[in-house]
Amino acid sequence: MSENTRSNLSPPRRYDDPSTKIWSLYLDQAEKNNERITESWKGDMDAILIFAGLFSASVTAFIIESYKDLVPDNSDATVILLAQIYRELTNDTTLTMIPSVSKALDANSFVPSTSSLACNILWFLSLSLSLxxxxxxxxxxxxxxxxxQATVGRDIPYQRARISTYLYEGLIKFHMKSIVTAIPMLLHASLLLFFAGLVLFLQPVNRGIGYLIFGLLSVTAILYVLISILPTFYFDCPYGSPLTKIWWRILCSLQLIVRETSQGGTSPVPPDCSLAKVREWEATDISYERDERDFRAICWTLEYSPDDSTLELFASIVPDVVAGLDYSAKLLCRRLLDRNDPSMRLGFRLTRLLANCNIDSSSAWAKRRCISTLSAIWSLTMMTLPMPHTPYSQPDLQPLVTRGMLRFDEHTLRTIEIIQRYIPDASPHCLSTAAVIARSLLDMFSDHILDLETGLLNYTRTGNLPERYQKLGLHALKNTLPQSDPRSMIDRIDKEAWDIQQRFDTEQGSMLLASAYVSLDSLSRHLQDLVLVVLIGDEEESLIYVKEILDRQNRFQVLLRQAGFLLILEFLENLLKGSSLPHEAFNTTRRLYLQLDLDSSRQPFSLRSQSRLIRYLDDALHLHNSHPKNRLPEGIINIALGLLRGVTDLECVSKAKGIVTTYTKVCESAPNFEAAREALASLNSMALPEHIRPKEVLDIFSEHVYSNTKLTRAASSDMSTSITSKDGDHQFGRIFEG
Structure with missing residues (x-):
């Protein structure tokens, strides 16, 4: 028979059976577990062998000296014989107490002392246990x-797996782990016996030294008992001894060990539950203590890892944490943002890390680090919307919503501008990150002005000025003495507001740049100074300026509303111009949209802004676009359709109706068809006179802003107070919903 025929007739290899894959899964875990157990045993036994060898040698040295007390001493018989000879030679009658020679030479008459006998018994037992x-x-x-060797001795997976299972169950059946645990107990008992024998050995020699050693032995025994018992009551206690497991089982069987549950109650530990399992529960169960430990652990990591590589790795993890379902991890990120220490404050370090990417902007690591950092900043900004109340603010020293609550501000925007200039590949991430930071700044300005309005209205109604406003007012007077006259401050505010309005009307600059928010911040600060200076001034004179101040605050809110509309328009423009969508384009657009006030009862957006929206919508819905890749996803198109609620100019409404009508006729099967029909209904109502216009709201999104993070701002009762100005009724109540 030829060689080829033999190969064709040979039986298939048994380990090619597909069922071996099942056993391979088992072996992956079983072999790791076997190695872990045996390595642990080997380490313990090595330490025991070293200690037992040294200890046995020490005990042997003491036994060599003490066992002599158990046998007759020939030197004593010699002394007795010499004394007897001396008495007979000298006839000295004074030596009458000499024992008889026969008794001295009789070995059977020797009786060792009780202390010597007990000492040697203890030391020989100690040596025996040690060996x-x-x-x-x-x-x-x-x-x-x-x-x-037995578990890895076969090549076929299912044979090796079954042998491993068979032998492992043998370990459990014959209590191998208990035997390994009992071996250190032998050494501990041997050491205790040695100390006890040492006390008895020293008693005949010197009682003071004997009592000293006895006291040391007593303290050691008490400490040994304590370290054996403490882990059963304090599960995080690092101490323990071989007696700990015995003590643990006794207390568990008596149901004397209880632990707190995640619901706040207590429950006894099951008798068959090990101490290691309870420690695992205590370390991982949801609790306030666990969150505090997590926070301290990460703070330690950031504090002792000042290099940028560790922070870069942390930044790459942040987006997944924010988007995940672990709310404890989200809380951890939020607390790291609010940390006051710059060395551990996450917002400060991420901004600095982003700035460091500009050092070598051409390298691949700079691009990777830049993208990771921008993604982290985007995620954290989406998660940490400004809220009026936090446990970290100091309401007696500053307004409820402060710039200090924003971890990414104009400084971060300037850094992003530089990065976008020198690292073009990071432009999509720069665009989205700058957009959400800009929106957060607008939210902060809006909350700030609402807080000032609340204080002003409460003062006009009650005449009471809160203490924090008094402190802030004194601070404002101290720093604005040249402009403390309210009239001159109002004139300056009017000029700044006019400059900002001109910038918005002419579309000068970008809403993604820091310069726009520097101007808004300056106007916000001057409004705050004006309110505080007026509130701490003369009461009659203060009431004169209240209406003017409220009018300026109303104008500022209009500017913020216009800035938010321009911001989302600029973002849509970048979406249409770019060859690809930026980072998290849909969630960023939704964030900008949900924080935008489209209430048509307010002052309408500028005609130029409304025309830009119609133009962008036309580009997004154009069916014959020569660049199909520029078309927006359906979710963003829905948002663009929702922005039509802000269109009030009749000519713009007419153009929008034509665009949307054409889209509904041609794309009846498109996913955006229903949204387009609702937008068309809203436009039809806009074309009607205002007094008969139906109050329909196109609510495209009412879910959370991002990654299961829902932050709702409910306006207080003070904010819901209406006041009348020369421009008409103005409603101060607002509900911020994300």
Whole structure:
């Protein structure tokens, strides 16, 4: 028979059976577990062998000296014989107390002292236990090697798996782990016996030294008992002894060990539950203590890892944490943002890390680090919307919503401008990150002005000025003495507001740049100074300026509303111009949209802004676009259709109606068809006179802003107060919903 025929007739290899994949899964875990157990045993036995060898040598040295007290001393018989000879030679009658020579030479008449007998018994027992522990440790090492060799001795996976299971169950059946645990107990008992024998050995020599050693032995015994018991009551206690497991099982069987549950109650630990399992529960169960430990651990990591590589790795993890379902991890990120220490404050360090990317902007690591950092900043900004109340603010020293609550502000925007200039590949991430930071700044300005309005209205109604406003007012007077006259401050505010309005009307600059928010911040600060200076001034004079101040605050809110509309328009423009969508384009657009006030009862957006929206919508819905890749996803198109609620100019409404009508006729099967029909209905109502216009709201999105983070701002009762100005009724109540 030829060689080829033999190969064709040979039976298939048994380990090619597909079922071996099942056993491979088992072996991956079983072999790791076997190695972990045997390595642990080997380490313990090595330490026991070293200690047992040194200890046995020490005990042997003491036994050599003490066992002499157990046998007759020939030197005593010699002394008696010499004394007897001296008495007979000298006839000295004074030596009458000499024992008889026959008794001295009789070995059977020797009786050792009780202390010597007890001392030697204890020391010989100590030596025996020490040698037994050494022998047991040697045997355990041999058993461990045999066990590992037997479990890996076959090539076929299912044979190796079944042998491993068979032998592992043998370990459990014959209580191998208990035997390994008992070996250190032999050494501990041997050491205790040695100390007890040492006390008895020193008693005849010197009682003071004996009592000293007895006191040391007592303290050692008490400490040994304590370290054996403490882990059963304090699960995080690092101490323990071989007696700990015995003590643990006794207390568990009596149901004397209880632990707090995640619901706040207590429950006894099951009798068959090990201490290691309870420690795992205590470390991982949801609790306030666990969150505090997590926070301290990450703070330690950031504090002792000042290099940028560690922070870059942390930044790459942040987006997944924010988008995940672990709310404890989200809370951890929020607390790191609010940390006052610059070395551990996450917002400060991420901005600095982003700035460092500009050092070598051409390298691949700079691009990778830049994108990771921008993604982290985007995620954290989406998660940490400004809220009027936090446990970290100091309401007696500053307004409820302060710039200090924003971890990414104009400084971050300037850094992003530089990065976008020198690292063009990061432009999509720069665009989205700058947009959400800009929106957060607008939210902060809006909350700030609402807080000032609330204080002003409460003062006009009650005449009471809160203490924090008094402190802030004194601070404002101290720093604005040249302009403390309210009239001159109002004139300056009017000029700044006019400059900002001109910038918005002419579309000068970009809403993604820091310069726009520097101007808004300056106007916001001057409004705050004006309100505080007026409130702490003369009461009659203050009431004169209240209406003017409220009018300026109303104008500022209009500017903020216009800025938010321009911001989302600029973002849509970048979406249409770019060859690809920026980072998280849909969630960024939704964030900008949900924070935008489209209430048509307010002052309408500028005609130029409304025309831009119609133009962008036309580009987004154009069916014959020569660049199909520029078309927006359906979710963003829905948002663009929702922005039509802000269109009030009749000519713009007419153009929008034509665009949307054409889209509904041609794309009846498009996913955006229903949204387009609703937008068309809203436009039809806009074309009607205002007094008969139906109050329909196109609510495209009412879910959370991003990654299961829902932050709702409910306006207080003070904010819901209406006041009348020369421009008409103005409603101060607003509900910010994200």
């Amino acid at each position: 037994t522990a050494a022998l047991s440790a040697t045997l355990v090492q041999q058993w461990s090697r045999n066990y590992l």
